[in-house]
Amino acid sequence: MTQSADWRTHHSGSILPALGRPQRLLVRGQGARVWDETGKEYLDLLAGIAVNALGHAHPALVEAVSDQVATLGQVSNYFASQPQIALAEKLLEVAAAPQGSAVYFCNSGAEANEAALKMSRRVAGGGRSKVVAVAGGFHGRTMGALAMTSKEAFRAPFAPGVPGVVHVPHGDIEALRREVDDTCAAVIIEPIQGEAGVRRHPAGYLRAAREATRSAGALLILDEVQTGIGRCGSWFAFQDPDLGEGIVPDIVTCAKGLGGGLPLGATLTFGDAVTGLLVPGQHGSTYSGNPVTTAAGLAVLTTIERAGLLPAVRGLGQEFAGRLRLIDGVAAVSGAGLLIALELTAGNAKAVAEAALDAGFIVNPVTDTRLRIAPPLTITEGELGEFLDALPAILDTAGGTAA
Numbered sequence: 001m002t003q004s005a006d007w008r009t010h011h012s013g014s015i016l017p018a019l020g021r022p023q024r025l026l027v028r029g030q031g032a033r034v035w036d037e038t039g040k041e042y043l044d045l046l047a048g049i050a051v052n053a054l055g056h057a058h059p060a061l062v063e064a065v066s067d068q069v070a071t072l073g074q075v076s077n078y079f080a081s082q083p084q085i086a087l088a089e090k091l092l093e094v095a096a097a098p099q100g101s102a103v104y105f106c107n108s109g110a111e112a113n114e115a116a117l118k119m120s121r122r123v124a125g126g127g128r129s130k131v132v133a134v135a136g137g138f139h140g141r142t143m144g145a146l147a148m149t150s151k152e153a154f155r156a157p158f159a160p161g162v163p164g165v166v167h168v169p170h171g172d173i174e175a176l177r178r179e180v181d182d183t184c185a186a187v188i189i190e191p192i193q194g195e196a197g198v199r200r201h202p203a204g205y206l207r208a209a210r211e212a213t214r215s216a217g218a219l220l221i222l223d224e225v226q227t228g229i230g231r232c233g234s235w236f237a238f239q240d241p242d243l244g245e246g247i248v249p250d251i252v253t254c255a256k257g258l259g260g261g262l263p264l265g266a267t268l269t270f271g272d273a274v275t276g277l278l279v280p281g282q283h284g285s286t287y288s289g290n291p292v293t294t295a296a297g298l299a300v301l302t303t304i305e306r307a308g309l310l311p312a313v314r315g316l317g318q319e320f321a322g323r324l325r326l327i328d329g330v331a332a333v334s335g336a337g338l339l340i341a342l343e344l345t346a347g348n349a350k351a352v353a354e355a356a357l358d359a360g361f362i363v364n365p366v367t368d369t370r371l372r373i374a375p376p377l378t379i380t381e382g383e384l385g386e387f388l389d390a391l392p393a394i395l396d397t398a399g400g401t402a403a
């Protein structure tokens, strides 16, 4: 593609239409800022969908990835590598996982959930196939992850899907309890439902899920693909006393922020009983534990720790949410840490996101009426302030303020 060529034509002539047609071509990023091919600058408040935890081109990530790819790029599961082991140990440490816990590395959130689903098939010696998922939940687009995803429009065209999944209404503790019987292999829950619009569960929900799964002998799988790795102000959302209600899950899946921009997912098993569900030969991936992506993950975790980003995320998120609530046209603000959605009083989120893009801000219309904001964890108060200052005019332009 030449510099002067129309990238839109080349994109639509070569990229699968299923992915949609982007509005901008980005060429460069630095910190919380990105630039398009015309040189226009944007404040990136989406970070590749809650992925670029350290922002763009963070020196620690650049160095870790460059050094590793120049040293040893891929080894397969026939060999071990230092970054793989180091990241697994670090993940188990920050998750405060008990003795006997372990990590399976993969390349995406969907794959992390596929591994968890396969583990659930081995519960109680096998034979249980019921998986309880929650309405509004999103778990990925591959067939197993898709079956657990609630949105009918995502699943219907691909029927028959993986059988056994039951979706219970959001927030209904009794409905959840009813479904978790002795045929149930697992319950899968996002601590905050990201794709549903950064939606929380009612108080007591996770605790009820923990009690029900424990007494049924089923697994409690927490999908922390979006909420994990510091996004909500603790390493994992379940560790936040308010979000996690003090529970310890059986499996946690993560991805997005974990690789800081490189494709990396992980399935964490808590305790040796869960770790032992899959025996040698029952699962794997060519790239599992790839040295370059795990080196990236290690750089992400050590930087979050060294830079004190967890308390920073909590503080920034609270302040930002508080100031958003004061803006005319913002009906409500949901989320935790730097995973935030604002509900618009009027107008549609897509139009507002487009107006924001024109004004130099990348935000995501996660539902028809909600904008999702999930910036790099390294974003500053000043940068968030730029958006707060610009938002009233953006809402005006898009017709998004209350009449």
Ligand SMILES: *Cc1c(COP(=O)(O)O)cnc(C)c1O
Residues within 6 Å of the ligand: 107, 108, 109, 110, 111, 113, 138, 139, 140, 141, 190, 194, 195, 223, 224, 225, 226, 227, 255, 256
């Ligand atoms: C993004 C996401 C997934 C899917 O991850 P991919 O890397 O796109 O496969 C799964 N679960 C949740 C909660 C997510 O936000």
